[in-house]
Amino acid sequence: MSYAIEMRNIRKEFPGIVANDDITLQVQEGEIHALFGENGAGKSTLMNVLFGLYQPDQGEIYVHGKKELINDPNDAARLGIGMVHQHFMLIDKFTVAENIILGREPKKHGVLDMAKAVKIVKKLSEKYGLDVDPNQKVEDITVGMQQRVEILKTLYRGSDILIFDEPTAVLTPIEIKELIEIMKRLVGEGKSIILITHKLKEIFEACDRCTVIRRGRNIDTVAITDTNPNDLASMMVGRKVNIQVNDAPYDPKEKVLEIEHLNVLDSRKVDVIKDLNLTVHGGEILGIAGVDGNGQTELIEAIAGLRKVKDGSIKINNDDVTNQKTRKIIEAGLGYIPEDRQKHGLVLDFSVGENMVLQTYYKKPYAQAGILHNKVITKKAKQLIQEFDVRTPSERTLARSLSGGNQQKVIVAREVDRSPQLLIAAQPTRGLDIGAIEFIHGKLIEEKKKGKAVLLVSFELDEILHLSDRIAVIYEGHIIDIVDPKKTDENELGLLMAGRKKGGSEA
Amino acid sequence: MFKKRMAVLVAFVVVLASVLAGCGNSKSSGSSATKKAAFKAGMVTDTGGVDDKSFNQSAWEGLTSFAKDNGLKKGSGVKYLQSTQASDYSPNLNTMVHQNYDIVYGIGFLMQSDIQKIAQQNPKAHLGIIDAVAVDKNNKPLKNVASITFKEQQGSFLVGVVAGLTTKTNKVGFIGGVNSALLKKFENGFKAGVKTVNPKAEIYAQYAGAFDAPDKGRAIAQTMYTKGADIIYASAGNTGNGVFTEAKNRAKNGKKVWVIGVDKDQHDQGMPENVTLTSMVKRVDQAIYDVTKQTKAGKFPGGKVLEFGLKENGVGIAPTTDNVSKKALSTVNDYKKKIIDGSLTVPTTDKEYKEYLANLK
């Protein structure tokens, strides 16, 4: 039986590191094949080899049973291999049709034939049920639609083997559902698909077979019908995965964070936090659930002293920290895992070691009389790297070059190690793979057990339900209700997040 | 992988270097045979360079014509070194001194302190400086420097006479490079000349603050011409070229205005619009030629302050007189005689000019 794609014994080495070590990938005609692995396992390298961006040091590539040399993306395109990138490569100001035909414009008498282009795009869109309007500008359509435009681009170029690089990372749950339907329709029309992912859910919903790679090596290729999520997850991480649950008894202690009648303006001088009251106790994880844009970000920034409080008060350990300088609040006992880890949590061009002391560099023992004690910092960094299992070659490595999960571990290590009374975790696991999520959840629970107060903000309801002792639902800048996770479910939370209180009344 | 790349690079460099070396050797063998102990004269330009159409160029012309007359070669017998910034003066002068030039000129008063220092460090060297007097700590002229100065006020007076007699608007302008005692000699001589023959004339005088800023020269000229001046005496080195640009533009648009050039005969520079009325020539070339000649004859005028005036043919009005009226020319000649025989003393400073004006009335 011939494969649509067969990559045999691929090896790709970068100076000093083996990104792909003897990997074999066999994709059957007309299947959705998952390429499953943690961040940094070598998935992207393998796909870049297939796409002609890298040359393999060893190994062979067969396309539809024929051995091929793929020197650059043009070769790949000629062979019918198309890639739907994670980051879209579209021109905002152009229409959908213009974007799709870009580089291969249909012409009539040497002049661009736009009418024909629109017709082709419409036809393709209908054939695969993509439901795209060719005349809309890209800047006016949703992210999900933009992704479909990317798919259309590859189809327009005649691809019959489509690579999807983490396609769901940017999509809403409904869009994910629709994407999976589209992928199934594509396969129905005779295309073959490789889906790069680290999300188990998608594999079981969409794929036929799955190749698991770990640290550059093939682990196994299995049919989805023959496996289960736990086995796959274990294969990916290389050990048994424990889904972390907040099993410690709920034993709230003294109030750590007290927010009263808080009012905050956003950057456009509009009230975003309106008369918000919230208390977080030591020894509890308080989850804040809510749809993005209901004031979560501003609330956290106000607590951290990064945004001016218009009215009301914030106390940490009975210290009034309203409108204090950030450093003062940090010293009062705030730990903060920011939402945007790359922009706010790390100095990416600092080494891992330097990032480990981002708030404490000026204090003993890291410094004395204004002089840094680099040895102490290095020692501390090494200790934290080990303790928090940060995968980095050394503490001198730049934070920029770590994977997302390891960057987050650096932040968590730093914040947890300072042993703050109040730990704010904003979207702490967004975009991370199972191993890292497991680890970070464990750390948050550990903090609770130590009697610290944890304020968890997340858009992932699963995460909130899993970890919280209490769930506060935020809606349009105030807490609409506080519920017990054991006595609620996704439906009730969903309604609250939409602003409906129990009994159906509009808040 | 890295090694491979380095190897390619090294190979590339080696090949190119050997190619260059090959070309180089064939050439260098010819030029190294210069005779020893032949007379050598050198000069160091300021940042304007030898093609500044003015001062440096004039000096270099002096040296080249000397070379021509004495069978010296350009580049070995006579040579210039160009300075790209003020800190280059000293090394350039030093280089020529170290290379045993029989005389080394520093062109311009900006090199005064460098010349003084080098003269003291190298007592055997023969140096010359233009437009300044090189002195030691006690303000005495240094024995091994020939200080070459000019009576610019005399030449300026003559072009002032031409301007005073030519102006139709009774308004004339003076644009100086940098406000200094030296440039004041130009200004006051010129003003005295204008007022002597045309007491009603109004004179605008302004300094650009730089010798190498044609844009500023042009801007000032624009203002002066707009205010009604029809003749501008541009005594500002390269800055003066901006005055020419402005005058030519106006001439193109049908408004006849004049420029009086400086240092060299700038007639050609006024072409084709023909805007150069006349020029105050400062014969730096003549002075350099003379001093070099004396040096070659073993009579280096070290420690002397040489003043080149009308009498010595060191200053004067340009040989091209196409645009000057006969009447003006004969008046100029009258005053020239008076200055040479000493019956007229041209003012140099603002104070002297005031006194001169008072005596005129």
Add this chain to the structure above:
Amino acid sequence: MSRILKKINWMTLLIPVVSVILGLLCGAVIMLIIGYNPVLAYQSIVESIFLQPYYGGETIRAMIPLMLAGIAVAFAFRTGLFNIGVEGQLLVGWFASVACAICFDHLPKVILLPMSITAGGAAGALWGFIPGLLKARFKVHEVISTIMMNYIALYTTAYLIKNFLYTEGERTPTIPAAASLASTFLADLTQGSRLHWGFVVAIIAVFAMWFGLWKTTKGYELRAVGFSPDASKYAGMNVSRNIMLSLTFSGIFAGLGGAMEGLGTYQYMTINSAFTGIGFNGIAVALLGLNTPLGVVLSGALFAGLQTGGMTMQSEAGVPVELIQIIIALIIFFVGSGYVIKWAFGRLSRKGHK
């Protein structure tokens, strides 16, 4: 991952080296085309600098302000700021040091010399602080404000000299010996070059940059703010204050560069009608030196060598000095187009695998 990083580091180091080589080669080609002998030209540069003490001394002298200007640019760059105002800071530093020396000429050397140097640094600091303040308070981009400050410095110093410290020759009087960095010992050592003790100051400055940025908490903060103002703010640092501080420190280095010219090379200040160019060369020095202290020393030496050597090249090989400017420009061009060099090497390595 780390290995990839190491590779990038090699590449970054490669760019300045390759740029210099390419610049010199292109210069040679140009000389050949115009009909000069490039071997003789380069030979005269190398021989004069390394074999003749005078030119060696002059090279080191030229290095001093270039290094300080380079340090000033590199320091600001390391903290995320682009200080185009080094030229102006240098001019005010030059003026302040000379003015201080002349005004207090009765003081003994132990007081007057350090005081004059400090005055230069302080003036530069002020000239850096103003754009820093404008940026921190009103978000005025430092590139624009520092350029403006350059002009203000140029004309202010000219005005001040003209009106308060004027002497024959369009300059200030010569500073008293008690404020001079010049040394007969160094001059004798180098056949009467203008080499002065300023090189000690320059070396201290290089050390200060290294120590300050990498060994102190303030430097840590400055670098953090430079790399990521957001993350620094989240970590509780005062971003505005650090911006002001950074430009002030940068200004000190530049001001010292000016003081070295005033107290060392010239012993006076001329009325400048145009910029000295040292400040702008400082940008090139920093760029070529990869904004590292050691890099600035090396590239400062290269630039000074080319400048001084350019003069011997003119006198020995008859090559016009402008050519040296072209070579310097070419080197900067190649550094600036480092991307092309990277790309070329990338191609080279890929071809190697086929």
